Amino acid sequence: MAQGTKPIFGGPLTSVIIPAAGSGTRLGLDQPKAFVDLGGSTILERCVDGVLDADINAEVVVVVPADLVEHAAALVPSAVVVPGGAHRSESVRAGIAVSGNTDIVLVHDAARPFTPPRVFRAVVDAVLAGHRAVVPGLPVADTLKRVDASGRVLDTVDREPLRAIQTPQGFTRDALIAAHADDSGLATDDAGLAERIGIDVHVVAGDPLAFKITTPWDLRIARDLVQEVAR
Ligand code: CTP
Ligand code: MG
Numbered sequence: 001m002a003q004g005t006k007p008i009f010g011g012p013l014t015s016v017i018i019p020a021a022g023s024g025t026r027l028g029l030d031q032p033k034a035f036v037d038l039g040g041s042t043i044l045e046r047c048v049d050g051v052l053d054a055d056i057n058a059e060v061v062v063v064v065p066a067d068l069v070e071h072a073a074a075l076v077p078s079a080v081v082v083p084g085g086a087h088r089s090e091s092v093r094a095g096i097a098v099s100g101n102t103d104i105v106l107v108h109d110a111a112r113p114f115t116p117p118r119v120f121r122a123v124v125d126a127v128l129a130g131h132r133a134v135v136p137g138l139p140v141a142d143t144l145k146r147v148d149a150s151g152r153v154l155d156t157v158d159r160e161p162l163r164a165i166q167t168p169q170g171f172t173r174d175a176l177i178a179a180h181a182d183d184s185g186l187a188t189d190d191a192g193l194a195e196r197i198g199i200d201v202h203v204v205a206g207d208p209l210a211f212k213i214t215t216p217w218d219l220r221i222a223r224d225l226v227q228e229v230a231r
Contacts, residue, residue, distance in 0.1 A: 014124060015102040016051050016058045016168065017095035020044050020072070020110030021065050021084025026214050032065055033213065034072075034110040039226035043213060046113035046226075048076045054120035058106070061099050063091040089183050092190060096176065104128070105176045107190045108168035114225060115168065115210040122204040123170035132175040133194040136206030137163030163203055165189060166210040175199050 024033025034044040041049075044062065051060055059080070064072040066083035073081040082098050084091030092107055099105060104127050108115070119136050126134040144157040169190050171179070179193035187193045191201045213222050 013100065013102045014056050014058045014104040014106060015099035015173075016056075016060050016106045016108055017092055017099060018044075018047060018051070018060065018062045018079070018108050018110050019084065019088055019091040019095065020047070021063050021091040021094075022088065022111075023065075027216060027219060032068065034064065035068065036219070038113065038219075038222055042075060043113050043222075044072065044110050045075050047108070047110045047115075048079055050113055050115055050117075051108065051120065052078065054117040056106075056120050056124050059100055059102065061095040062110070063095045089180065089187070089190075089193070093180050093183075096180065101173070103173055104170060105173050106168040106170045107176070109212055111213045112167055112210050113213070114222070115166070116207050119166075119204075119207050119210055120168055123168050126202055126204050127170045127172060131200070131202035132172045133179075133191050133199050133201040134170040135189070135191045135201055135203055136166045136168070136210060137203040138166070138206040138208065140164055164206070165191065165203075166206040166212070 020034035022033055027033050029036055035042050038046055048060055051058055060078060062072055062076055062079040062081045063084040064081060069081050069083050080098055082094050084094050104124060106123060123134045123136060140159045140162045144159050146154040146157060148154055175194055178197060179190060179199065182197050183193055195201055213219055
């Protein structure tokens with residue numbers, strides 16, 4: 001297990017990798033997204049608190065921009081903090097590299113600080129039940145259409161079998177390592193890498209509160225929510 005973590009006895013130890021090394025281009029602020037204030041704490045601090053609140057017996061590994069490692073370590077002293085890479089998947093691999101030899105590894109975007117404890121537990125439980133890769137997903141509410149480059153609608157997609165996928169995504173350690181050994185840079189999530197090498201990915205119920213803060217609109221919602229959600 002990595003130095004600085006605080007194991008709780010009584011269950012299998014899980015590693016939670018939190019990629020937080022992105023720049024937050026779409027948010028458009030002058031600091032990386034994970035370090036943006038959300039009602040008096042950073043998004044990163046709220047995210048780590050959320051993992052600890054989930055009570056899943058986890059060591060937490062946080063991956064941040066190289067010049068912010070010390071700053072982040074002071075913000076989240078219960079976590080191991082390491083520098084990330086240019087792409088999300090590289091940051092995830094940096095986290096995997098320093099994580100302990102746990103059987104279960106969760107990968108959870110820093111940008112989803114309101115993710116309820118129930119979602120973490122559902123993902124861990126599904127991995128424990130035998131699924132090698134597990135993702136939270138939500139039904140899609142909007143009508144979906146495929147559109148060509150000129151803006152012409154090609155067709156309307158049946159949304160019934162579609163799910164919008166969130167994090168935490170959970171894996172057996174061997175599955176996650178195998179998935180990341182074959183990264184050609186196109187998958188937007190870790191489960192996508194697993195799918196490409198033939199690993200079955202299982203969906204559990206996600207939660208609207210696990211939404212990702214991506215745009216200024218999302219941050220506005222988050223700042224309203226932080227007044228309401230007890231933490
Ligand atoms: N991430 C990371 N390393 C990267 C890129 C992204 O650790 N090189 C992390 C982000 O910090 C975030 C998560 O992956 O917690 C999801 O990525 P996203 O929401 O796209 O965040 P950013 O890449 O920071 O935002 P943008 O794409 O708008 O620049
Ligand atoms: Mg990004």
